[in-house]
Amino acid sequence: MNSVDFLFEMGEDGRENLYLYDYGKTRLLENSGISFRDADPSSYTGKIVECSFDLDKGVWVFMRVRTDKDTPNAYNTYLQVIQSIKDNITEEVVLNEIEQIIRLPMYADRVQIDSRARTKRKPPPQRDGR
Structure with a gap:
């Protein structure tokens, strides 16, 4: 599926932040965009969101809220998914x-x-x- 579970937080400045789990704490994924399509991003703040990557637009695309999880994927999992996307194995x-x-x-x-x-x-x- 090549998806990643992030912790989504809406910053006070309106920035949309994606976090991963790294050595026991959250780690901000720098310079990453997320698209919620027609949804209001602020309604997802503080939630674990599963996203796939849109290569054409260069952004993560919201798929669903992971109500079964309380932590995002590990940073290493993220790196493996990125590599899988780059490999593009069909x-x-x-x-x-x-x-x-x-x-x-x-x-x-x-x-x-x-x-x-x-x-x-x-x-x-x-x-x-x-």
């Missing part, structure tokens, strides 16, 4: 990699054995009750 890439891996000689015997086992386990034909 479902198609993952499926292609899996297909390439199962064709490796070290897996060829296993794939063949599994294929035979599936063929042997075919369910018996259904009777029509006559």
